Amino acid sequence: LEDERRRKRRSRWAGGEHEKIFIPGMPTILPCNLSKEQEEAYLLQLQIEEVSRKLRSGDLGISPNPEERSPSPEPIYSSDGKRLNTREFRTRRRLEEERHNLVLRMQTINPEFKPPVDYNRPPVIRVSD
Amino acid sequence: PGLSLVGASGPATEVLCLLNMVTPDELKDEEEYEDILEDIKEECNKYGVVRSIEIPRPIEGVDVPGCGKVFVEFNSVLDCQKAQQALTGRKFSNRVVVTSYFDPEKYHRREF
Numbered sequence: 001l002e003d004e005r006r007r008k009r010r011s012r013w014a015g016g017e018h019e020k021i022f023i024p025g026m027p028t029i030l031p032c033n034l035s036k037e038q039e040e041a042y043l044l045q046l047q048i049e050e051v052s053r054k055l056r057s058g059d060l061g062i063s064p065n066p067e068e069r070s071p072s073p074e075p076i077y078s079s080d081g082k083r084l085n086t087r088e089f090r091t092r093r094r095l096e097e098e099r100h101n102l103v104l105r106m107q108t109i110n111p112e113f114k115p116p117v118d119y120n121r122p123p124v125i126r127v128s129d
Numbered sequence: 130p131g132l133s134l135v136g137a138s139g140p141a142t143e144v145l146c147l148l149n150m151v152t153p154d155e156l157k158d159e160e161e162y163e164d165i166l167e168d169i170k171e172e173c174n175k176y177g178v179v180r181s182i183e184i185p186r187p188i189e190g191v192d193v194p195g196c197g198k199v200f201v202e203f204n205s206v207l208d209c210q211k212a213q214q215a216l217t218g219r220k221f222s223n224r225v226v227v228t229s230y231f232d233p234e235k236y237h238r239r240e241f
Contacts, residue, residue, distance in 0.1 A: 012221050012222045028217045031138055032139045
């Protein structure tokens, strides 16, 4: 059973040595003399930029392999028959929420922090699953 | 955010610190922890000889230093540099891996 689990398991590493994420202005090598706060602020900034990049580019990280996706909830349709809770919609909403939480955390460390221009506080009205 | 990091990695050491890679939540589960450890060991071994790995795990009600970071001790500074070049900016669990060198003395004293 242990062997089977090992075989089935996929590595958490994605891509090869040369497939890297470049975020403009955000190097991924840090000096070792950062304070804990500087380090946390930098990582938060990086995470905010990364989520923003996904939302802007539409490259939401949805796996093309259905086996790797979570099960879909019951569909919800609008009055004109359009599906509201598509996987893309749900993923975008999750990313918006994630970014919102990151921005809130960042603002507790750095009250001067300016969120990305396309950042909106998530609306209160939502489609429930 | 007001931080200039260009060309400031500091002196290379034989201990690599990997950040933005694991969350304390993921490390709570024994099986998931073992899997994460295995994934990291396997990948790091491609670039050099790994001497030891430390992944501080969360403890209920305790602020565990270094929790959320991964520390990998290599056999030499050169191996560590090779691993840093190969791993920094890669994706692990869909997160961007950030790296820095870590003071070996602090590592051995477990001052994470």
